[in-house]
Amino acid sequence: MTIDSHEAAVAAAHEVAAALAPGVIERDRAGAATVPSDALATLDASGLLAVTVPRQDGGPGLGPSTLAEVIRVIAATDPAVAQVPQAHYLLVDVLAVHGDKDTRTRLLAEVLAGRRIGNALAERGGKHAQDLRTRLTGDRLTGRKYYTTGALTSAWIAVSALDDAGRLVLAFVPRDAAGVTVDTDWDVMGQRATISGTATFEDVPAPYVIDYAHAYEVPQQLGARAQLVHAAIEVGIAGAALRDARAYLRDKARPSTEAVRAGASVAGDDPHVRHRYGRVATRVRAAESLLADAARTLDGIGLVPASAQEAARGSLAVAAAKAFGSEVAVDTASELFQMCGTSATASKYDLDRHWRNARTHSVHDPLDWKYHHIAAYELGDVLPPSHGQL
The missing domain is CATH 1.20.140.10 (Butyryl-CoA Dehydrogenase, subunit A, domain 3)
Structure with missing residues (x-):
C-alpha cells in the first residue's frame, strides 16, 4: 500500500487499529506464548513502515507529526503492537542520514516493500544496557542481545556491536541468516505482545555495516x-x-x-x-x-x-x-x-x-x-x- 500524505497515513493507522481491536485482549493474555503474526502482518502490509522514508529514496518523506499521530492511534488500541516498529523508524532515520549508497538503497527498498527492521541494541549482564559484549570481527557478528522488540518477526535485524578497533557499529543482518536465533523468553507484566526476548548471533555474516558511533558525534535528532x-x-x-x-x-x-x-x-x-x-x-x-x-x-x-x-x-x-x-x-x-x-x-x-x-x-x-x-x-x-x- 502506498501512502503519500499525512491524512492517508493517519487513515491507515485507524484502519490498522480497527483490525487489531478484536484480538487485543487475547494477545495481552497470551503474551509470548502466541506470536502475534496476524496482527504484525496487518501492520507490515499497511504501508506505514515506509512513511518516513525520504522522497529521494522513493518514500513519502513524512515527518515526526505524522509518525507521532500514527503511533498514538495504534497504541490507543494495542500499545504492544505499536511498539514493535519503534526501532524500525529509528533505523530508517539512521540509514537515511548515515547509510552509504549501497546500504541505503538496498535496505530502504526493503522498507518500501513492507519488510520491517527489528533491533538488537541492548544487552544484559554489563554495567548498563549499552555495555556491549557483542563483537563484529571482520564481517562476522557474534553476541547476545535482549529487549529485541520486533526482531522475532522482522525481515532484517540491526545489531549494535564493537568492531575490531573497539568502535561502535551497527550491523544489518537478515533475520533468517544462519547463526541467528530469536527466542520468545519474554515474560513481563505489560507490553507482553512485543515479545522482546533474547537474540543470539553466532558467527553471522553482516552484509551491511554503519559507523554508528559517528551518528552521535555530531548534532543529531x-x-x-x-x-x-x-x-x-x-x-x-x-x-x-x-x-x-x-x-x-x-x-x-x-x-x-x-x-x-x-x-x-x-x-x-x-x-x-x-x-x-x-x-x-x-x-x-x-x-x-x-x-x-x-x-x-x-x-x-x-x-x-x-x-x-x-x-x-x-x-x-x-x-x-x-x-x-x-x-x-x-x-x-x-x-x-x-x-x-x-x-x-x-x-x-x-x-x-x-x-x-x-x-x-x-x-x-x-x-x-x-x-x-x-x-x-x-x-x-x-x-x-x-x-x-x-
Whole structure:
C-alpha cells in the first residue's frame, strides 16, 4: 500500500487499529506464548513502515507529526503492537542520514516493500544496557542481545556491536541468516505482545555495516525522534484508559451507596467521580497537546539539526512529552478503577492491561533524568547529552 500524505497515513493507522481491536485482549493474555503474526502482518502490509522514508529514496518523506499521530492511534488500541516498529523508524532515520549508497538503497527498498527492521541494541549482564559484549570481527557478528522488540518477526535485524578497533557499529543482518536465533523468553507484566526476548548471533555474516558511533558525534535528532515514538505510545495508552473509563462509567458502573445517598442515580452523577474524571481527562488532553507540540518542533528542526542548540531544543521538547505522557498514562490507568469500582477489575474486561502496559513501558528509561536535563538547560544553559536517547 502506498501512502503519500499525512491524512492517508493517519487513515491507515485507524484502519490498522480497527483490525487489531478484536484480538487485543487475547494477545495481552497470551503474551509470548502466541506470536502475534496476524496482527504484525496487518501492520507490515499497511504501508506505514515506509512513511518516513525520504522522497529521494522513493518514500513519502513524512515527518515526526505524522509518525507521532500514527503511533498514538495504534497504541490507543494495542500499545504492544505499536511498539514493535519503534526501532524500525529509528533505523530508517539512521540509514537515511548515515547509510552509504549501497546500504541505503538496498535496505530502504526493503522498507518500501513492507519488510520491517527489528533491533538488537541492548544487552544484559554489563554495567548498563549499552555495555556491549557483542563483537563484529571482520564481517562476522557474534553476541547476545535482549529487549529485541520486533526482531522475532522482522525481515532484517540491526545489531549494535564493537568492531575490531573497539568502535561502535551497527550491523544489518537478515533475520533468517544462519547463526541467528530469536527466542520468545519474554515474560513481563505489560507490553507482553512485543515479545522482546533474547537474540543470539553466532558467527553471522553482516552484509551491511554503519559507523554508528559517528551518528552521535555530531548534532543529531535520532534519539529525539526515537523517543517521540515512545512518547506517542504512552499518550496512546493514556487515551485508551480514558476511553475505556468513560465507556464503563456510562454503560456498566453503578453508583456507590454513598453517592446514592447524596442523590446520584448513575455512577457519572457522583461528584467525586466527576472530579476525578475531569482531572484525568484534562491531563490526557494536555499530554496529547504536548506530544503534538514536540512533534511539530522536530518537524521544524529536520532530521539533521543545524546546530547543537537546535538538537537540544528537539531533545528537550520530546523529553517533556515523554515524561509527562508516561506519568499521565500510569495515573489515568490507575484512576480508571477508582472511578469505575470493584466490578471493573473483573478479568473478563482486562482493563488492568492499561496500567500494566503503561507501567512497563514507562520505565523504559528514567523519567527523572528527563526532568533533570530540562531544568539544567532552563536554569544553567546546559545542553543535554548527545547520546542515543534523552
